[in-house]
Amino acid sequence: MQKEVLLNSIELENCVRSLTNTFIQRWDLYPLQLNDGSYVCIKKTLTMSHILSHLKGEITLGCYVLNEQSEARFIVFDADDQPTWDRLIQMSTTLSQRDIPSYLETSRRGGHLWIFFWKSIPGKTARSFGKRLLKQFDFSTLELFPKQNELKTGPGSLVRLPFGIHRKTGERYGFITPDGKALANKTEDQINILTNPCMVTERAFRKIMHDPLSFDQKPVPIPIQESSESLSSRIKDSITVYDFVCRYVDISPTGRGLCPFHDDQHESFAVNLDENYWCCFAECGGGSIIDFWMKWKSCDFKSAIRDLAHILL
Numbered sequence: 001m002q003k004e005v006l007l008n009s010i011e012l013e014n015c016v017r018s019l020t021n022t023f024i025q026r027w028d029l030y031p032l033q034l035n036d037g038s039y040v041c042i043k044k045t046l047t048m049s050h051i052l053s054h055l056k057g058e059i060t061l062g063c064y065v066l067n068e069q070s071e072a073r074f075i076v077f078d079a080d081d082q083p084t085w086d087r088l089i090q091m092s093t094t095l096s097q098r099d100i101p102s103y104l105e106t107s108r109r110g111g112h113l114w115i116f117f118w119k120s121i122p123g124k125t126a127r128s129f130g131k132r133l134l135k136q137f138d139f140s141t142l143e144l145f146p147k148q149n150e151l152k153t154g155p156g157s158l159v160r161l162p163f164g165i166h167r168k169t170g171e172r173y174g175f176i177t178p179d180g181k182a183l184a185n186k187t188e189d190q191i192n193i194l195t196n197p198c199m200v201t202e203r204a205f206r207k208i209m210h211d212p213l214s215f216d217q218k219p220v221p222i223p224i225q226e227s228s229e230s231l232s233s234r235i236k237d238s239i240t241v242y243d244f245v246c247r248y249v250d251i252s253p254t255g256r257g258l259c260p261f262h263d264d265q266h267e268s269f270a271v272n273l274d275e276n277y278w279c280c281f282a283e284c285g286g287g288s289i290i291d292f293w294m295k296w297k298s299c300d301f302k303s304a305i306r307d308l309a310h311i312l313l
């Protein structure tokens with residue numbers, strides 16, 4: 001008999017609650033794993049008793065990564081083979097040194113790395129954080145969940161809800177530490193740890209988003225005779241408006257903040273992440289990082305170019 005089943009009902013109830021708090025993003029529908037390992041979307045309300053059955057191993061659930069508002073509270077990297085998994089474990093250790101806590105969960109062929117955020121953030125922001133990590137670790141082939149920036153037709157990507165039994169292998173996979181030991185000996189203790197997972201703070205998040213990408217920014221010598229036109233486009237190509245402006249203005253991951261150019265009480269300052277420009281809704285202006293610098297330093301175009309070439313190139 002499996003020891004796992006010996007939990008009393010109160011302990012099980014607590015486990016169910018913990019699992020839902022940490023992993024369940026929506027209740028209006030849920031993914032159910034079939035015996036071949038694939039999932040179907042059940043368009044019925046998810047209930048606590050489903051989660052209970054999942055823990056008991058009677059059914060196996062997945063969890064959708066985005067909620068109905070296309071927000072994510074976590075991202076997951078999926079390693080499908082042993083070498084990739086080994087690298088992912090390494091990455092987890094390095095991340096913790098950079099204040100990015102993460103959790104390693106074993107799976108059929110490799111494993112998942114879970115990273116939790118301090119709050120739900122737009123799927124697009126979560127993905128750009130994930131992609132940035134992958135770039136910094138030169139790890140472009142790794143699968144990142146959510147796979148969608150935002151939901152359009154269906155509920156989007158899902159991952160296996162932890163602590164269930166994989167229908168295909170019949171095994172229950174748990175969380176491990178980077179040195180390969182179980183995160184805790186018993187499943188319920190692992191669940192307890194995941195009840196309040198260590199999360200990426202807003203501060204650590206921003207730091208990752210603003211750090212230079214380790215692998216792609218080699219200094220390029222500036223030719224003496226370069227025209228200011230080509231120099232200005234090189235400056236603009238060297239960094240996004242968001243990444244640059246963040247160094248000087250306190251803005252949220254979605255690009256809003258108090259305008260540094262007027263006495264602002266309403267977060268009038270915004271960076272458009274898609275179109276790569278900044279603006280102030282109280283008419284302080286807007287544009288590229290060169291426009292920003294001219295305003296910031298109260299200087300002309302020529303000195304802005306000179307300063308920025310020095311800072312960025």
Ligand SMILES: [Zn+2]
Nearest residue numbers: 259262280284
């Ligand atoms: Zn302003």
